[in-house]
Amino acid sequence: MASRxxxxxxxxxxxxxxxxxxxLFRRRGFNIESLTVGHCEEPGLSRMTIVxxxxxxxxxxxxxxxxxxxxxxxxxxxxxAPMVDRELALIKVSASNFNRREVLDMVEMFRADVxxxxxxxxxxxxxxxxxxxxxxxxxxxxxxxxxxxxTGRVAMVRGTxxxxxxxxxxxxxxxxxxxxxxxxxxxxxxxxxxx
Amino acid sequence: xxxxxxxxxxxxxxxxxxxxxxxYPGGVVLxxxxxxxxxxxxxxxxxxxxxxxxxAADGYARVAGRTGVCLATSGPGATNLVTGITTxxxxxxxxxxxxxxxxRDLIGRDGFQEADITGITLPITKHNYLLMxxxxxxxxxxxxxxxxxxxxxxxxxVDIPKDVFIEEAEWDGYPQGVSLRGYPxxxxxxxxxxxxxxxxxxxxKRPIVIAGHGVVQSEAQHELVEFAExxxxxxxxxxxxxxxxxxxxxxxxxxxxxxxxxxxxMAADRADVVIGIGMRFDDRAMGRFSDFNPTAKIVHIxxxxxxxxxxxxxxxxxxxxVKETLSRLLPxxxxxxxxxxxxxxxxxxxxxxxxxxxxxxxxxxxxxxxALAEATNGEATIVTGVGQHQxxxxxxxxxxxxxxxxxxxxxxxxxxxxxAAMGAQFAQQEPIWSICGDGGFQMTSQELQTVxxxxxxxxxxxxxxxxxxxxxxxxxxxxxxxxxxxxxxxPDFVKLAEAYGIRGVRxxxxxxxxxxxxxxxxxxxxxxxxxxxxxxxxxWPMVPAGAALSETIESAEDL
Ligand SMILES: Cc1ncc(C[n+]2csc(CCOP(=O)(O)OP(=O)(O)O)c2C)c(N)n1
Ligand SMILES: [Mg+2]
Numbered sequence: 001m002a003s004r005x006x007x008x009x010x011x012x013x014x015x016x017x018x019x020x021x022x023x024l025f026r027r028r029g030f031n032i033e034s035l036t037v038g039h040c041e042e043p044g045l046s047r048m049t050i051v052x053x054x055x056x057x058x059x060x061x062x063x064x065x066x067x068x069x070x071x072x073x074x075x076x077x078x079x080x081a082p083m084v085d086r087e088l089a090l091i092k093v094s095a096s097n098f099n100r101r102e103v104l105d106m107v108e109m110f111r112a113d114v115x116x117x118x119x120x121x122x123x124x125x126x127x128x129x130x131x132x133x134x135x136x137x138x139x140x141x142x143x144x145x146x147x148x149x150x151t152g153r154v155a156m157v158r159g160t161x162x163x164x165x166x167x168x169x170x171x172x173x174x175x176x177x178x179x180x181x182x183x184x185x186x187x188x189x190x191x192x193x194x195x
Numbered sequence: 196x197x198x199x200x201x202x203x204x205x206x207x208x209x210x211x212x213x214x215x216x217x218x219y220p221g222g223v224v225l226x227x228x229x230x231x232x233x234x235x236x237x238x239x240x241x242x243x244x245x246x247x248x249x250x251a252a253d254g255y256a257r258v259a260g261r262t263g264v265c266l267a268t269s270g271p272g273a274t275n276l277v278t279g280i281t282t283x284x285x286x287x288x289x290x291x292x293x294x295x296x297x298x299r300d301l302i303g304r305d306g307f308q309e310a311d312i313t314g315i316t317l318p319i320t321k322h323n324y325l326l327m328x329x330x331x332x333x334x335x336x337x338x339x340x341x342x343x344x345x346x347x348x349x350x351x352x353v354d355i356p357k358d359v360f361i362e363e364a365e366w367d368g369y370p371q372g373v374s375l376r377g378y379p380x381x382x383x384x385x386x387x388x389x390x391x392x393x394x395x396x397x398x399x400k401r402p403i404v405i406a407g408h409g410v411v412q413s414e415a416q417h418e419l420v421e422f423a424e425x426x427x428x429x430x431x432x433x434x435x436x437x438x439x440x441x442x443x444x445x446x447x448x449x450x451x452x453x454x455x456x457x458x459x460x461m462a463a464d465r466a467d468v469v470i471g472i473g474m475r476f477d478d479r480a481m482g483r484f485s486d487f488n489p490t491a492k493i494v495h496i497x498x499x500x501x502x503x504x505x506x507x508x509x510x511x512x513x514x515x516x517v518k519e520t521l522s523r524l525l526p527x528x529x530x531x532x533x534x535x536x537x538x539x540x541x542x543x544x545x546x547x548x549x550x551x552x553x554x555x556x557x558x559x560x561x562x563x564x565x566a567l568a569e570a571t572n573g574e575a576t577i578v579t580g581v582g583q584h585q586x587x588x589x590x591x592x593x594x595x596x597x598x599x600x601x602x603x604x605x606x607x608x609x610x611x612x613x614x615a616a617m618g619a620q621f622a623q624q625e626p627i628w629s630i631c632g633d634g635g636f637q638m639t640s641q642e643l644q645t646v647x648x649x650x651x652x653x654x655x656x657x658x659x660x661x662x663x664x665x666x667x668x669x670x671x672x673x674x675x676x677x678x679x680x681x682x683x684x685x686p687d688f689v690k691l692a693e694a695y696g697i698r699g700v701r702x703x704x705x706x707x708x709x710x711x712x713x714x715x716x717x718x719x720x721x722x723x724x725x726x727x728x729x730x731x732x733x734x735w736p737m738v739p740a741g742a743a744l745s746e747t748i749e750s751a752e753d754l
Contacts, residue, residue, distance in 0.1 A: 011377075012376070012377060016313070016325075019314065019317065020317060023317040023318050024318075027318045057504070060504065061501065061504075061505060064500050064501035064503075065501050067377075067500070067501070068499070068501055069322075069377070070321075070322045070342060070375060070377050070378050071377055072377050073376045073377040074377075165376070175379040175380065175381045175383070176385070179381075179385060179500070179514060
């Protein structure tokens with residue numbers, strides 16, 4: 001039972017949509033670990049990757065409540081799907097003539113990049129899944145981290161399967177697609193069966 | 196044709212068939228009021244406080260079965276609507292709320308009477324709009340009515356800046372349809388879900404239905420009765436489900452919950468299959484969640500997929516409209532009979548009837564509701580406030596027709612009784628009976644002026660116990676009789692009515708009350724009746740806060 005869950009939502013690209021999502025999370029007491037939003041393959045839609053804490057039941061509620069927002073076109077919980085997930089971190093590491101070599105070795109080890117150089121500091125860009133970024137941050141701490149920023153997680157299901165929302169045309173079809181997406185938890189299509 | 200935003204809005208209301216709406220003017224909606232005269236077929240009712248406009252639209256919607264409409268100006272006008280919008284939201288009442296806002300170039304600058312009403316109402320509306328061009332009005336209003344009245348119904352707010360009312364845009368008729376990709380209609384349930392529900396129900400030995408507001412809203416009373424008869428399943432309702440099941444039916448066992456019938460609570464607690472229909476397993480209905488009938492299998496039919504599994508693990512979830520689902524479920528339901536189960540409930544009912552009517556001549560709440568039921572043949576539409584009078588109204592009036600019972604269940608809004616009854620009266624000819632608390636009545640009595648102006652035949656029956664009765668009951672039972680801030684002073688309600696030019700009468704005994712009922716027959720104006728009740732009567736039975744349904748108590752001795 002994962003406590004960190006990855007949800008992908010497609011939302012109409014309209015003013016206020018982020019506030020609606022945020023308001024929902026606040027009101028229902030859901031815990032957002034991270035939320036990233038940006039463009040996707042379809043103009044007019046934005047794609048959110050939301051990482052939430054909670055058990056299966058809570059995550060299912062998050063998905064169902066999210067879907068009720070009119071501007072939310074689709075919601076999928078991909079926690080249990082095979083997926084690629086990435087985060088990016090920019091880490092400003094203090095680095096002088098005395099230790100720059102060591103810092104650069106560490107950069108090498110994490111297959112990270114140096115994106116800015118100064119006499120007393122470097123900005124290191126780390127790209128990877130959460131675990132890798134965590135590890136990198138930990139290792140750079142020994143040199144002294146002056147500043148750090150991490151994006152939230154972005155994620156995509158592997159293979160040909162997509163999280164793309166159903167097309168608009170047929171409401172019945174859309175309803176069916178949405179229902180199939182909701183509750184896609186290990187128990188199968190009927191969530192919360194008590195036996 | 197080019198029309199101003201104000202005219203476009205009115206054309207939209209006309210196209211929606213809006214016959215009445217409730218509002219209050221102010222600076223930024225003046226361009227709209229300037230056009231109202233051109234639309235005499237759409238009656239604008241000027242209320243005396245915007246909260247009342249929202250409650251009136253809500254009361255109208257519940258009785259008419261149509262979308263209610265209200266209107267307020269920016270800033271304080273809009274914020275005064277908030278209680279009314281929340282009340283409608285909690286009870287899934289279809290409503291379109293129109294507000295004006297400051298001109299576009301002033302938005303975000305804290306100008307005079309600016310309030311971020313779309314921000315404020317994010318968590319209390321099904322959806323809302325801030326329109327920045329006149330050309331957006333027609334599609335947005337079309338969407339607003341569509342969203343408010345389909346799926347799980349609810350309030351939708353449309354906020355329009357002053358200069359958008361004035362701006363012109365092309366009007367080529369009301370949009371035919373909507374295109375809302377994130378809002379598919381989910382009325383039709385999945386076959387496998389219906390099949391699983393049928394299987395569970397057919398195998399039940401001690402089934403019980405708990406019918407909610409969804410039955411009333413999807414107008415599925417007939418299907419519910421057929422379902423109950425075919426499967427021989429006793430039917431309970433939630434507080435808001437009242438009138439969804441005709442209470443004169445032999446399978447009707449009234450409502451359950453905190454002040455529900457003892458036998459209803461026991462039946463829910465002892466069933467082997469609990470079939471929730473158009474309801475949301477709310478804590479006031481179910482008691483302490485962790486101890487509600489742990490062995491029951493739950494079948495849950497609801498239009499809102501987010502309600503399914505929210506509070507209880509569900510054995511057979513069915514996401515669909517109640518009427519649509521029941522008609523698909525019916526052919527798969529075996530004709531069944533459960534004589535032992537029913538006689539078990541009948542026995543509990545015989546031993547624990549809800550019949551707390553005391554001997555004597557004074558006015559008790561239960562006696563008065565029964566007398567009202569007799570005087571109105573059980574056919575009146577009842578609107579209530581919140582408190583003891585509300586619970587007596589739920590317990591002792593025999594509701595048989597859908598939409599006969601109107602109450603604020605989810606939010607429990609005192610003060611609802613006056614404006615909601617006023618709004619409801621625009622939906623029917625027959626007098627509305629408003630069962631009022633003396634506390635609640637004082638919250639919104641300014642609307643007597645509106646009632647008088649429109650000569651609405653509402654009967655405001657004030658259940659005057661001189662107390663915030665329900666709070667007093669809790670202080671008596673759970674705070675060792677330590678009454679604080681519940682002994683409520685009040686004006687002379689008869690004189691108050693008369694000050695508004697409304698007939699006011701008073702009754703202090705049963706004989707006087709009967710006389711009042713007789714006197715009012717055929718009277719077609721508004722009436723305020725000051726029924727002076729015994730002051731310290733309690734509502735029984737009761738599930739103490741945080742207790743389980745199985746712990747329902749029938750008197751203070753059970754505590
Ligand atoms: C707006 C609002 N404020 C406070 C409450 C809390 N409350 C619930 S019942 C009640 C007392 C109601 O008194 P009254 O209207 O006289 O009805 P009674 O219980 O005496 O029948 C109060 C204060 C509420 N439900 N709504
Ligand atoms: Mg009172």
